[in-house]
Amino acid sequence: DTAVSQTPKYLVTQMGNDKSIKCEQNLGHDTMYWYKQDSKKFLKIMFSYNNKELIINETVPNRFSPKSPDKAHLNLHINSLELGDSAVYFCASSQIGADTQYFGPGTRLTVL
Amino acid sequence: LAKTTQPISMDSYEGQEVNITCSHNNIATNDYITWYQQFPSQGPRFIIQGYKTKVTNEVASLFIPADRKSSTLSLPRVSLSDTAVYYCLVGGSNAGNMLTFGGGTRLMVKP
Numbered sequence: 258d259t260a261v262s263q264t265p266k267y268l269v270t271q272m273g274n275d276k277s278i279k280c281e282q283n284l285g286h287d288t289m290y291w292y293k294q295d296s297k298k299f300l301k302i303m304f305s306y307n308n309k310e311l312i313i314n315e316t317v318p319n320r321f322s323p324k325s326p327d328k329a330h331l332n333l334h335i336n337s338l339e340l341g342d343s344a345v346y347f348c349a350s351s352q353i354g355a356d357t358q359y360f361g362p363g364t365r366l367t368v369l
Numbered sequence: 370l371a372k373t374t375q376p377i378s379m380d381s382y383e384g385q386e387v388n389i390t391c392s393h394n395n396i397a398t399n400d401y402i403t404w405y406q407q408f409p410s411q412g413p414r415f416i417i418q419g420y421k422t423k424v425t426n427e428v429a430s431l432f433i434p435a436d437r438k439s440s441t442l443s444l445p446r447v448s449l450s451d452t453a454v455y456y457c458l459v460g461g462s463n464a465g466n467m468l469t470f471g472g473g474t475r476l477m478v479k480p
Binding site for chain 1: 403
């Protein structure tokens, strides 16, 4: 039983393309997140999203946009991919108001 | 969001107790202290969380002094499989639970 799943696991694409990463959680959580982990292993929050509120880390370019069709899904869409977008992207979820987050396995994005 | 400082790396041997200390001088009143573990090619995994004094679970103990400006994760009798990166985080229910991860501590357990 995978609590938080992401697809694809690996994504290789060309600069300028638009791509999406999908995330699903079956924990019944209210809040979902996207994180970016760069080559130096620093893990940075990108978005926090629940049914009522989207909170964006101000350092995230507007080429990145989260899309949530329902409470169990939070997809990450990236427009006009750049070399610097290469990283591992993690999705996570939690109950609203709780600090314990459950992470997915990550999606390794490589932009050529 | 409170910033944390922890050692970049630590080495230990199997069977030893490992203590990793984290500094968080500007922790807020409603912030909890949480530790996560991350293995290569995996997402971070929750280990333990506390607010003050001591918390213990089946995996680790967390020691928090009265001023809460630091915390220590204690791993008893580590094994090779405990080799991972350990992240200390502080945060509360504000700001949509936006957790700030520091650089983490890379623990290497040797035989």
